[in-house]
Amino acid sequence: MLNNVDSPYLSVVIPAYDEEPRIGVTLEKLLAYFSGQSYTWEIIVADDGSRDRTPAIVKEWAAKDSRIKHLALPHAGKGWAVKNGMLTACGHLRFMCDADLAMPIYQLGGFIEKMRAGYDIVIGSRQAPGARRFDEPAGRHVMGRVFNWTIRALAVGSFQDTQCGFKCFRGEVAEDLFRQQQFKGFSFDVEILHIAVRKRLRILDMPIDWYHQKASKVRPFIDSFAMLKDTLSLRVRDIRKKRKY
Numbered sequence: 001m002l003n004n005v006d007s008p009y010l011s012v013v014i015p016a017y018d019e020e021p022r023i024g025v026t027l028e029k030l031l032a033y034f035s036g037q038s039y040t041w042e043i044i045v046a047d048d049g050s051r052d053r054t055p056a057i058v059k060e061w062a063a064k065d066s067r068i069k070h071l072a073l074p075h076a077g078k079g080w081a082v083k084n085g086m087l088t089a090c091g092h093l094r095f096m097c098d099a100d101l102a103m104p105i106y107q108l109g110g111f112i113e114k115m116r117a118g119y120d121i122v123i124g125s126r127q128a129p130g131a132r133r134f135d136e137p138a139g140r141h142v143m144g145r146v147f148n149w150t151i152r153a154l155a156v157g158s159f160q161d162t163q164c165g166f167k168c169f170r171g172e173v174a175e176d177l178f179r180q181q182q183f184k185g186f187s188f189d190v191e192i193l194h195i196a197v198r199k200r201l202r203i204l205d206m207p208i209d210w211y212h213q214k215a216s217k218v219r220p221f222i223d224s225f226a227m228l229k230d231t232l233s234l235r236v237r238d239i240r241k242k243r244k245y
Contacts, residue, residue, distance in 0.1 A: 007090040007091060007092065007171075008039075008040040008041050008042045008067070008090070008091045008092075009039035009040045009041065009091060009092050009093065010039060010040070010041045010042075010091050010092070010093045010094075010095060010112070011041070011042050011043075011044060011089035011090065011091030011093070011094045011095065011171075012030065012041065012042070012043045012044070012095045012097050013044050013046060013082060013085035013086055013089055013094060013095065013096050013097065014026070014043065014044070014045045014046065014085070014097050014098070014099050015046050015048060015078050015081035015082045015085065015096075015098070015099065016045050016046065016047050016048065016050060016054055016058075016081070016099045017047075017048040017049065017050055017054075017075065017078070017081070018050050018051055018052045018054060019050065019052075019054045019099040019100075020050075020052040020053045020054050020057060022099060022100055022101075023045065023054055023057055023058060023099055024057045024061070025101075026099055026100070026101045027043065027045075027058070027061045027068065029101060029105055030043060030097075030101075030105060031065065031068075033105045033106065033108070041067060041091070042067045042068075042069065042089070042090075042091060043067060043068045043069065044069045044071055044085045044088055044089055045058045045068070045069070045070050045071065045085075045099075046071045046073060046081040046082065046084055046085030046088075047070060047071060047072050047073060047081070048073055048075050048076065048077065048078065048080065048081040049073060049074050049075025049076070055070060055072065058070040069088075071084060071085060071088055076184045077184035077185040077186070077188075078185060078186055078188065079181065079183050079184045079185050079186065079187065079188025079189075079191075080184040080185075082096055082178075082188060083178045083181050083184075083188065086169070086174045086175075086178040087174075087175070087178055087179065089171075089174070090171070091171055092170070092171050093112065093115055093168055093169070093170060093171065094168070094169045094170075094171055094174045095108065095111060095166070095167070095168045095169075096165065096166065096167045096168070096169075097165070097166060098165030098166065100213040102165070102210050102211050102212070102213050103124055103166050103208045103209065103210055103211075104209055104211075107124075107208050107209065110206060110208075111124070111166075111168040111206065112168070114168075114204055114206060115168055115170065118202060119202045119203065119204045120169070120170050120173045120196070120201040120202045120203065121167065121168065121169050121170075121173065121193075121196055121201060121202070121203045121204070122167065122168045122203075122204045122206050123159065123161070123162075123164065123166075123167050123193075123203065123204065123205050123206065124161075124164045124165075124166030124167060124206060124208040124210075125159075125160050125161040125164060125205040125206060125207055125208065126161050126164055126208065126210045127160035127161040128160050128161070128205045128206065128207040129207060130207035131161075131207035131208055131209070131210070132207075132209045132210070133210050133212070134209070134210065134211045134212065135211060135212040159193060159203075159205060160205055161205070162189050162190050162193055163186070163189055163190075164208070164210070166208065167189075173196075173201060176199075177192050177195055177196060178192070180195055181195075
């Protein structure tokens with residue numbers, strides 16, 4: 001949906017799958033933060049077919065504040081949820097936010113400041129100079145860095161952290177990129193950034209503080225393999241397109 005005069009300044013899109021233990025806490029923190037902001041906003045919880053009480057909890061919050069919306073989707077993956085959330089949103093800016101809120105929400109102000117400076121996309125980075133990670137297991141960190149080096153070589157160039165779940169897009173940029181997205185799983189981030197690079201959009205890696213959450217849905221070995229497979233298919237897709245011209 002393209003934004004109009006009645007659209008909020010900021011849309012927050014939260015992909016959620018079986019987030020009963022923490023979605024309520026996350027919504028509470030977001031509302032507390034937004035109560036001190038002057039701009040208009042909406043929160044869209046893109047529910048990827050949750051089997052627990054996630055839908056009920058979100059609907060309870062939505063009943064208290066109409067700016068909170070529950071988007072019910074059949075289960076298909078995080079990328080599927082984010083895509084539908086971004087295309088349902090109508091904010092001038094659209095911020096992707098993980099349900100675990102591993103980044104302190106006050107750092108959202110930095111994203112908005114950089115967007116106002118003229119960037120098309122601002123990526124929260126756990127690896128850019130000045131970023132800080134807390135409580136992350138060493139093994140997962142090493143695996144993440146190896147995966148990122150591979151992704152950089154195959155698809156997205158110099159980005160230090162493609163998989164961080166906190167990213168901000170201009171509304172019209174989100175409309176364009178997410179309509180082209182094909183990957184439904186965790187590799188959607190790489191696909192979106194790959195398309196953005198091809199379009200020569202202004203993209204910023206912004207350092208953030210990030211706190212490891214033990215209840216993460218990521219399965220390091222299985223999901224890393226699936227993402228590498230998708231990234232290779234993205235590379236092949238590019239090669240085939242070039243051969244057509």
